Amino acid sequence: MKKIVLIFTAGLLLYSCTTVPLTGRKSLSMVSNEEIQPLVNEEYKKAITANKNVTNTADGQRVVRVGQKMAKAVEAYLVAEGFQSLANDMSWEFNLLESDQINAWCMPGGKVAFYTGILPVTKDEAGIAVVMGHEIAHAVASHAGERMSNGMLLNGLLGGFSAAMGQNPTMMQQILLQGVGAGSQLGMLSFSRKHELEADEMGLIFMAMAGYDPRQAPAFWQRMAAAGGGAPPEFLSTHPGPDRRIERLNANIPKAMKYYKQ
Template sequence: MLLIFALSGCDQTPTGREQLALIPDSMMADFGRETFLQIQQQIPVSSDDQARQQVQCVANQLLSRIEARFPGSPLPQTWEVVVFANDTPNAFAVAGGKIGVHQGLLAVAESDDQLAAVIGHEIAHVLARHGNERLTQELGIKATLMLIGLFSEGDTDMESVIQALGLGAHLGIALPFSRAHEEEADLMGLELMASAGFDPRESIALWRNMAAAGGGQPLEFLSTHPNHDSRIEALQERMEVALPIYQQANRADCETPDQASRERVSSSGKRGW
């Protein structure tokens, strides 16, 4: 049984990159849900209805395009999107269909397109099973197979195992992805946002905003990411793929009446990137 798990873990990401992800997706989903629950117990949910509507709309547009853009990707049956009352510009997604956005991100992502760049990036981490791959590397193959053996008995309590391994929120949030994971999530997220009708060029503006918000120092969200210049250069190189996708898509529209009104007032002073 363990050999079957090991062999089935040798797979490819949606971009065709070879990966070793030995933990069953069902187990990762359980880990993700437990992690998300822990976060909800520690950080209050935002009471800003407009922020929640905006984030939910952008996420829904992106999620609706996953099967068409990345067919065959393992998907959860449902997705949950939560806006947290936290002023840091951050977002994350974990296996099990959980997406979290800090309200502070909306001060840095100046448009729905820029918000889509971040959420699309985080969804891409889940689609490419980066958490599974990274946890496989962290635990080591032997420990991973032993963990699978524990769960194959069918009588192990999920929460106690998470606590025993010291995973908790470390699994979904603090566990850093590799540079390869980040670059792959950037490019997958770019294609996903374009196919959902969000302007992929705004991803470059978003990362410039994130760099400026850090005051010369990487934000927590960017601490394990490629440097800004290399990230922007990679995104610019991928525009020749993303722009035709965007031009063929129906333009996404998540504006609330208040947002539309503000844009009309400030249209003469829009910033160009």
């Protein structure tokens, strides 16, 4: 019986692999964006009503402007590279929420939330683009879906997303929130760090595609590392150390500069 389960699981993993744009990494995908979008929409609505929405302010419109500019560039890239279905999955939305949290996140489908607490660290549109590129990369790489897939696998939920929602909707909600950095952690930090480094690499290129200088990224992360004082901001809580992150960013800047047109 155990052998049959192992064979079934191995076949499921092989069948459920997808390719991440730009990096080419193979990732586990037991859920589709279409399946999880109703849950995403519900949780995003909760999130943007839990705090005062200040998207109509000058700062809010700056976040929206950067987001829309980057979304346009990313969609153009996806279409050109044969990821039309992924581009079709994107239904972009950008909101600025009033909160002291030094944080931002993006749910599947391009549902982005920035907190006002991160704006002093971003300083300008280039800094916003660093964060925006990183968060958009999570959505493009389907990191939340991959984390949900791993969470389902770890908890023996092999019957698909709908079956998992029927068996344990609370757990699926928690896995989604953890997957986008908007909820409690579920013991998957090492897995998360892999995604963070991939999002850094992709985000650097995405900001360059949108016309923002990728050389501004290391300076932003230096400011971010200093912003927490004795403890790291929430935005860094599951992320690689700043020295490693900045080293990797500097190594990837030449690649990103190929997409940067001044």
